Amino acid sequence: MRGIIPFLTIVTCLLFGAPSLFGQSQMEMNTVAETGFLQADARLNSVYKKLLSAKADDKEFCENLRQAQRAWITFVDFHMKTLFPLKKGEDPRIEYGSIYPLEYYTEKSALFKERIKQLKSILEGGP
Numbered sequence: 707m708r709g710i711i712p713f714l715t716i717v718t719c720l721l722f723g724a725p726s727l728f729g730q731s732q733m734e735m736n737t738v739a740e741t742g743f744l745q746a747d748a749r750l751n752s753v754y755k756k757l758l759s760a761k762a763d764d765k766e767f768c769e770n771l772r773q774a775q776r777a778w779i780t781f782v783d784f785h786m787k788t789l790f791p792l793k794k795g796e797d798p799r800i801e802y803g804s805i806y807p808l809e810y811y812t813e814k815s816a817l818f819k820e821r822i823k824q825l826k827s828i829l830e831g832g833p
Contacts (some may be wrong), residue, residue: 732804734752739815743815746814746815747818750825
């Protein structure tokens, strides 16, 4: 009986929700990747705010965290430019093709998810 529920869930997704869950066209896959990034961004902002709130009495910590977060955002921006270099005026879809948004948002999501882990570790009392 335990095996039937996952099986029915998969069948239901394939019959009724596959395009939204597992984008089939490039446009759908790009949209799924962008949505995943936006969710990671929202989670990161939430964890960051929780950490600031939890440590609100420690002004030095909060200022250091703000500076670290600004530096991390700068790192992400330059990292993405390194992975997908463009000269002024170049269109990334022309340079990298229609898969560009998928690759871009997948990589950026991975960076954001790693940062979420780092901030959660601090929030939970880790180093």
